[in-house]
Amino acid sequence: MQSIEVEELNPKLSRFRTMFKAAVEKQKPWRRNAKTDYKFYFGDQWDESDRQALRKQKRPAITINRVRPFINLISGYQRINRYEPDFKPRTAKDLDLCKVRKGVTKYIMDSCKFNKQESRYFMDGTIGGLGWAEVSYEFDYHAMDGKVCIKRRSPFDIYIDPESREPDLSDAEYVIDAKWVSKNDLIRTYPEFKEDIETFTQLRDQDEDLDNEELEPVWYDAKKKKCRLITVWYKDYKQKTYYAVGGQIVTKENLIPGMIPTQTFRVPQTEIRCYVMLGDVELEDIPSPYKHGRFPFVPYYAYYIGEEGEEPAGIVRDLQDVQREHNKRRSQFLHLINTMANRGWFLRKGQPQAKKQLETAGSTPGVVIEYEQDPPKQFDTTQVPAAFAQFDNQASEDFREISGINEAMLGQEMAAGISGKAIELRQRQAVTQVAGLFDNLRETKEMILHLLWGSQGAPGLIPQYYTEEKTFRILGDNGQEEFVTVNQQQVVGYDWLGNAIHQTLNDLSVGEFDVVISEAPATPTQRIAQYYGLLELLKLMPPNVQMLFADMVIEASDFDNKEELKQRLQAALQPQAPPQQLPPGQGGGPPPGQPGQPGIVPQGVAAQAMQAAL
Structure with a gap:
């Protein structure tokens, strides 16, 4: 069982032990720095040597964590701006199959709580620079069934080939x-x-x-x-x-x-x-x-190019020095405030009673001390340097410049008189600076989808394991939930021997398609923005043209029962056939086409409803 014997008895084992040690050695610098990144996020931001030095000097070592709000803001932005996967057919006959694939993918991602897993490895990337997702198939022997799983893995559990440079691991051995x-x-x-x-x-x-x-x-x-x-x-x-x-x-x-x-x-x-x-x-x-x-693992890099000697980094890495300086300055500021309350006294010798009273209660408000000789004199008042406020403002500016998050994106108050348009532009500027984080996140999602579906001749987990007839709940084109059965065998005829000829409906293993990530986030915030943008566009159109887009307005909204709303609108817009006219004198009304003709819904009713929405 000794390692020396392994070299002689099992060359393959020796080879893989050497590979693992090489990967560990390569990742040592990143692991050391990443652990510090996580400590800063959780508020452990003091070196033990600095803390001990301040403790000996009886000075406070306070922590004002400015890092966590910035990371939480980026994480919150990611959570409300998720991008949906989509499938583009390469031939016309694959159009319906792509719709089924999109629905099945959404069902599987929902079943394994993919949104939560994605947010977790995104946080790993923004903090330490690297996050990992594992795409696997797990079989439940109690239920005698299995399912595809997508899980966040700790970035400290995964090691890659030290010679690998590509973010998609295509060059990793x-x-x-x-x-x-x-x-x-x-x-x-x-x-x-x-x-x-x-x-x-x-x-x-x-x-x-x-x-x-x-x-x-x-x-x-x-x-x-x-x-x-x-x-x-x-x-x-x-x-x-x-x-x-x-x-x-x-x-x-x-x-x-x-x-x-x-x-x-x-x-x-x-x-x-x-x-x-x-x-x-x-x-x-x-x-x-x-x-x-x-490989069944997919990395997410925050900032990484792939050059020799480079290691992944997140937002926290560049904020550490600013955070340290901020903590030390605030600790010094608190020390000055504490010492101002008891600045010390000048007292002539030979007054032991007055000295004892000053030592015990000299800084107590309202204290009364009796003395017989010269009265004690307090040290000169120590004023807090005005530069402290300037340094504090400079630190706040450093945090915003380094992270790329300005006060508009933080939701902080800006100068009076700034228009809403200017605030929006400032927010877009901040989003532009961190756009690389989300572009890399979309690339990670694409790699996960390729593991789920594979390519021609190399099937992914879904076509490999989902080969039996199975029913999924998917979201249809009309926004309503539908049920679709995949790999369904259907008899389409019989051969000359009388044997049934079967055809597989919604076969997940056939068809040609391209996997893409939608450009527009499928979140309530983005949908509301698009809804109001559509309303603003319709305001520029004449009322009779607006009615042609009424169903689009309802479809873009988040109203409950919008399908019923569209049906009622269509019924209101469609003219009804007039009833049979009776001769004059027998209860007949005005001739057709005359004002007051029964059975015709005035167009103004629907138009007024649209105008109310606008």
């Missing part, structure tokens, strides 16, 4: 998932390795400094009694042979006896495999359970 688990959980998962697992933990318990790592243990945490389960998702390269037969390209499995290939050639193939180990114990080495040919 491996991604490592390193989770802390208990010994009992490991034994339940791998009962055949019970003896090896117990031996591993016993060795580590005997020598707590076996790893001697700067930040945290690599293989075992003796304090928490947790093991590091290492799962390496890596690329394996093989050669696959193809044959040219009669103008077709086939594999060896598709060769029919008697076929004579005219040409044989080999093509390199990339396969994703999964290697699991516990320290120096190899647990399994299997092909990836997913057919999309990608």
Whole structure:
């Protein structure tokens, strides 16, 4: 069980241990800085050495957390401006299938609470610079059914190939998932390795400094009694042979006896495999359970380009020095205020009673001290430097300039006389400065959608696992909930032997489409803005033209029962057939076309309703 023996007995295990240590070494600087970022967000913003120095001087060390409001504002903006996935057909026959895919995607994302998971890894990115999402398929043996899951993963659990530069991991040779688990959980998962697992933990318990790592243990945490389960998702390269037969390209499995290939050639193939180990114990080495040919992890970078030596960073990284300066200055300011209350006294020697009274109650308001000789004289009043207020204003300006969040976006009061249009422009300016954060978030969402649906010849999790007939609740074009059945078998005819010919309706594994992210956020705030924009546009149109867009106004609104409203409006706009006219003298009314003709709804009624809305 010693590591030296592993080098000789299992070269593959030695290889993956080396890969993991290289990834750990590469991420050490980022992990150190990211931990500090998280501390600043949660209010732990003082170095222990500075805190101890102030404590010895009997000075306060206060914390006024200016970082958290900025991060919470960015997070709140993301939560109310979410972007919906969409599917664009490549052929006309794929239009209906794209609508089904959009509905199924929305259903799956709702079932795994994707909005919450997205906000969590977005917060990880804005704080520490890097967030992770895992896209997997989990099977419930109690219900005997499984589902696709999208979860936020701790950024401190994922390690990537040190040579990787691309944000989409396309150039990464491996991604490592390193989770802390208990010994009992490991034994339940791998009962055949019970003896090896117990031996591993016993060795580590005997020598707590076996790893001697700067930040945290690599293989075992003796304090928490947790093991590091290492799962390496890596690329394996093989050669696959193809044959040219009669103008077709086939594999060896598709060769029919008697076929004579005219040409044989080999093509390199990339396969994703999964290697699991516990320290120096190899647990399994299997092909990836997913057919999309990608790693099941998706990163979210806040600020990252991919150059050599660069590490991901978030908003907090640039605010740390400003926050430290702000805390120290406020602590000094509080110290001055505290010392002003008891500035000290000048007292002639030989007055022990007066000295004792001044020491105990000299700064107490309304105190009365008797003295027999020269009266005591107080030290000169220490004035608070006026520069303190200037520094405080400068710090607030530094926070806004560095973060890109101005007072308009913070909702703070601006100078009097500024128009609403100017405030809106200031808010847009702030949004422009942080637009890169949300552009990267959209890219992360696109990568998640590719894992869900895959590509031609490499199906994603949905077409791979959702192969049986299943009914989903989706949102239809009219905004109403509908139910659609996928992979439904339907008899379309019979062959000459009388066997039924089946056709699969809403087959999730066929069709060609492009995955895109909508440009307009599908949130109530954005919908209301678009609704009022439509009303402003209609105001420029004549009343008779406005009526042509009445149904669009209702559709763009968030009214309850808007389908019923549209139906009533259409009924009011459609002229009804006049009743049969009776001859004069038998109760007949005016001839058709004359004023007062019954059965015709005046156009002015609907027009007045539209004008009221405008």
